[in-house]
Amino acid sequence: MSDHVSRGPTRRSIVGAAAGGFAALLASGRPSRAAPPTGRTTDTVRLSWLNTLLSGIAKERGDLEKRLLASDGLKVEWVGPFPNHAPSIQAVAGGSADFSFGGSTAVGFAAILGGSPLVFALFGDSLPRSTAIIVRPDSPIRSVKDLVGKSIAANRSGLGEYVLVAALEQHGIARDQVDIVYLNPPDAGPAFASGKVDAWSIWSPVVDIARESYKARDVFTEKDLNHQLDYSSFLVPRAFAEKNPDIIRAVAKAYRDEAAWVNANNREVEYLLQSRVNYSDAIRDKYIQEKREFVIYDVNDRAHLARLQASADWFTAHRVLPDKLTVTDHLAKI
Template sequence: MRTNTLRRGLVALFAAAISFGAITQAQAQPQADHVLRIGYQKYGTLVLLKARGTLEKRLAEQGFTVQWTEFPGGPQLLEGLNVGSIDFGVTGETPPVFAQAAGADLLYVAHEPPAPSGEAILLPKDSPIRSLAELKGKKIALNKGSNVHYLLVRALQSAGLSYTDIQPIYLPPADARAAFERGSVDAWVIWDPFQAAAEQQLQARTLRDGQGLVSNHQFYLAARPFAERNPVVLGVLVEEIRDIGEWVEDNVDEATAQVAPLLGLPSEITRKAVIRQGYGARPITPEVVRAQQAIADTFTALKLIPRQLVIESVVWTPPKRIAQHAE
């Protein structure tokens, strides 16, 4: 009974968006043919790309303008993509799995290299918990359907625990941090820069990060209709993302100086998050598809999504000339 409730709750986050989109479709403003609407989160390569302005200059040559919308997390961003308010965005590994399960018409466009240390299970500094096995029966805060959801599942499995052995408390990052500080939860599963901030400001202790458990890829995703109509635009976009990622790798201090004020965080916290991220957007490979399929299969086996998924069926295949240029 509890498993069914969990499954319904997890998929509802995305299914509600689908229903909302159907209800409001008649009221929606028609999208301009030459606008690229990008969803981004508070931290990541897209933040720097937005600040740099080079994408806008290149796409102006294609007759496109760019609009940016910030989202608090991957699940919310994919809601926006599903209801048609954005065309492109970036999330962690798990949100697109739940979105696909709920019927979102999305495509995987590119991915970043693994960044397993950029997410972790955190404990209050004075917590008596010393092992994953001690999480049994404990309240654990996480953003439902986010990348850290899979980290938590894998970490529990590694300790011989099942997902039903803990009490998940589904909260977005800001609310989860407040609950963590109050002591209302026993642990918090979170990603950077929230992870780095909690480590520095709250002296939160890392029980387990993703190393050896998950890849923690970042995925760039597009609405299928937009991708099919505008492959050249997506090709330019991926090039720009890759270029700025390579710049960050070679200019960590300068990137930190740019990102810190955008996040409202001190430089030492921001730098830690910058270093732990993966950079260099690249095409989706068969190996990445297999890894993502394993995530989908895990959640299917747990009955947290209602049906078997085929990840390969939602991978963007660019025209040959664009694919060759991206390699």
């Protein structure tokens, strides 16, 4: 005869069973996180590039394309070089490139608001910030307040315009108190040198070359700003992103790996860039000392997306952009 005594359900067991059942019910009703999309329709990706940015370094070194071929079976075709981000984005929108080269995000915002069916595939930043408003050595302009009534060259909806507008705001000057002349760098340089414009808002290395070649003086530098609102971005056609999420992920990883190598090999990178852009040893050594670096942000980085939304809102409020834009409506889904 067994000495085991069978007992009925206790209060504790009933409560435990009920709790377990309730938890199971909650779990069954909880929406599961969707798996990331997969797939691709091509074995070739066309990357645009600019000499002095991460894309240009990657093209010159050749490691990025080797990694993509070895790990993902992707062949890279380089498209460019481009003088600034706007024509790179136009190439993507027009179908002659798949990725823009990682330039000013403000230009990307403007293109999307202008109707281009593009999304952001990757974000970045380059440090230290180096854009400046410069004048010729004989200019009577000594401060931002002296820019009132003067003509200043800048690229439309890009880093040059952003720094100029932010500098004016910081010194209590309305943008309609100056004459903003929209020129891309290849046209702005001669206009500045010949005196057709009074000042120029421009980034490195062009600004350093102008300081050296024209003895240009700084009126304001990006380091004087009390906030940063423009970052780097790589844009792709929306249809391309929807059909090729595997390529978006692969290229993002390749650029992330490239940035890590660049940041660890500053001296070698600066010699490489000098050979491409042909600036002086003094400028090269300045960059080596500054230890320039590239930072990469994924399109799902919530903290960075919040910064980008603040950026878009600021650009709209200050008429750099014509309308409001919600950044999260224009991201590649990966």
